[in-house]
Amino acid sequence: MLEKFDVLTLESRDQGMDGGDWNTAINTYLASPGYSNIRNNGQAAHPTSRFLVDAARLGRANDLAVMFPVQYRQFFDTPNLLQKESDYYSAQGYGTWSAALQEALSQSVAPKPALDPVIRVFPAWPTAWDAKYKLLAKGGFVVSSSMASQDVQYVEIESQLGGTAKVRNPWATNVVLYRNGVQAETLSGSLLSFATTAGETIVMVRPGTTPDQYRSSSVVGTGAKVNDTDSNISYGGSSWAYSSGRNSGDYQADVHYATANNDSFQFTFTGTGVDYVTEKNSDMGQIDIYIDGVFQQTVDCANPTRLAQQVVYSKRGLATGTHTIRGVKKTGQYMLVDAFAPSNDGAGGGSTKVNDTDSRAAYVGGTWTYSSGRLEGDYQADVHYATANNDSFQFTFTGTGVDYVTEKNSDMGQIDIYIDGVFQQTVDCANPTRLAQQVVYSKRGLATGTHTIRGVKKTGQYMLVDAFTTYN
Ligand SMILES: [Ca+2]
Ligand SMILES: [Ca+2]
Numbered sequence: 001m002l003e004k005f006d007v008l009t010l011e012s013r014d015q016g017m018d019g020g021d022w023n024t025a026i027n028t029y030l031a032s033p034g035y036s037n038i039r040n041n042g043q044a045a046h047p048t049s050r051f052l053v054d055a056a057r058l059g060r061a062n063d064l065a066v067m068f069p070v071q072y073r074q075f076f077d078t079p080n081l082l083q084k085e086s087d088y089y090s091a092q093g094y095g096t097w098s099a100a101l102q103e104a105l106s107q108s109v110a111p112k113p114a115l116d117p118v119i120r121v122f123p124a125w126p127t128a129w130d131a132k133y134k135l136l137a138k139g140g141f142v143v144s145s146s147m148a149s150q151d152v153q154y155v156e157i158e159s160q161l162g163g164t165a166k167v168r169n170p171w172a173t174n175v176v177l178y179r180n181g182v183q184a185e186t187l188s189g190s191l192l193s194f195a196t197t198a199g200e201t202i203v204m205v206r207p208g209t210t211p212d213q214y215r216s217s218s219v220v221g222t223g224a225k226v227n228d229t230d231s232n233i234s235y236g237g238s239s240w241a242y243s244s245g246r247n248s249g250d251y252q253a254d255v256h257y258a259t260a261n262n263d264s265f266q267f268t269f270t271g272t273g274v275d276y277v278t279e280k281n282s283d284m285g286q287i288d289i290y291i292d293g294v295f296q297q298t299v300d301c302a303n304p305t306r307l308a309q310q311v312v313y314s315k316r317g318l319a320t321g322t323h324t325i326r327g328v329k330k331t332g333q334y335m336l337v338d339a340f341a342p343s344n345d346g347a348g349g350g351s352t353k354v355n356d357t358d359s360r361a362a363y364v365g366g367t368w369t370y371s372s373g374r375l376e377g378d379y380q381a382d383v384h385y386a387t388a389n390n391d392s393f394q395f396t397f398t399g400t401g402v403d404y405v406t407e408k409n410s411d412m413g414q415i416d417i418y419i420d421g422v423f424q425q426t427v428d429c430a431n432p433t434r435l436a437q438q439v440v441y442s443k444r445g446l447a448t449g450t451h452t453i454r455g456v457k458k459t460g461q462y463m464l465v466d467a468f469t470t471y472n
Contacts, residue, residue: 007112010057012111015111025058029055029058032054034051042066042070043070045071052067056123073444102135104126105125107119118167119141119168120170121155140161154205155167157203161198166192169189175187175192175205176205176209179202181203226269226340233337233340235265242256255336256337258334259335261330263328265326270344273316273318275313278338280312283333286332287330289313291315293326299312316442351470353468355467362393365391367391383465386462387461398451399448406466409462412464416455424441427440428440437467
């Protein structure tokens, strides 16, 4: 597709061919509504907006560090992630979303029309985000590269058609080429050019490093699935086996499985949430789940028939940072790991925690009581609680998402949750032990504006409200 900045690119700038137009392009970008709305005000644009593609073409990595999380909220409004457009569902936004991701990760752009394209790795990728990719570039070059700790580790080019490859040097050093695994020439300069033959694989590294040392660089994504083969997953115990080429619908057709109780898995991720993805079947059973070493709950993977890619446990609302999820096999013949999906909901940027005492929270019914100075770990040490079924709370907020934060305990039960008056689901706050500041319900992807979340007590002795977290 022709982009707005196909005739004025990072290569036009770096090869001195922009004729002074680069500054005009940047000024136009900075003056655009997309910049003020998405970048400065945290308001997501329509899913089909190409503004993030423009930002990537202009090399605006720092802007995209803000805008990718803002715009991603547009894809959370339905369980299947399709975009709801009043009377139909659309997948169109994924095209522009993925185009922006690709342009941030990898570009092959010419300085001017009719000149040769130049491959650039991570031209607009936020440097704080470790990433690894493989994407097709112009000229039949399949490019892969990895960024870890703000450092481009290597560049690999698979030449499908042969011909000359031009690459913008991602380092300020010379570059050593390995051709089909064998060390070859060393190149210097900012713009690298070298011949390739069809079918040849060329790996580029800095002097003093080798391609092999980067083979296992880890990927920690946000929202994307991480397969069970990832190096950030460790399998504890002696009964683990790996099964690939499965026809059960698993992610990448493979799983790890254990047969001994107390064998365990652990996945380390960076983000604010995680999904554990596995199969359910009649020969599977219970798994104890821990987050950061703290027991959360026992999940049950038993089901009369086999179901693939089941999210049997989700955690949200963690502090931004590195966390672990651990599962311990308790019952059943098998425990499986298919994949994980670490997520980042933007907490810490554009999220606000609101205490249960806020004036926007309304408590309806005759049994509501306020309890303060609690020692249970509640937010600001207080909660509101009700004891009668059908008593309800309602919280009105402005934003695109909300978390309902409460306690879980053995004397708590089910709550029906409504958003803007529409029933969403029944959540269950029952747990053998008391757990504070639990996100029992999350909503994302609402249209920017004013919304309400309402909870109606259905079962249990108590229904509590500790806090809400709102998202811009
Ligand atoms: Ca898998
Ligand atoms: Ca509170």
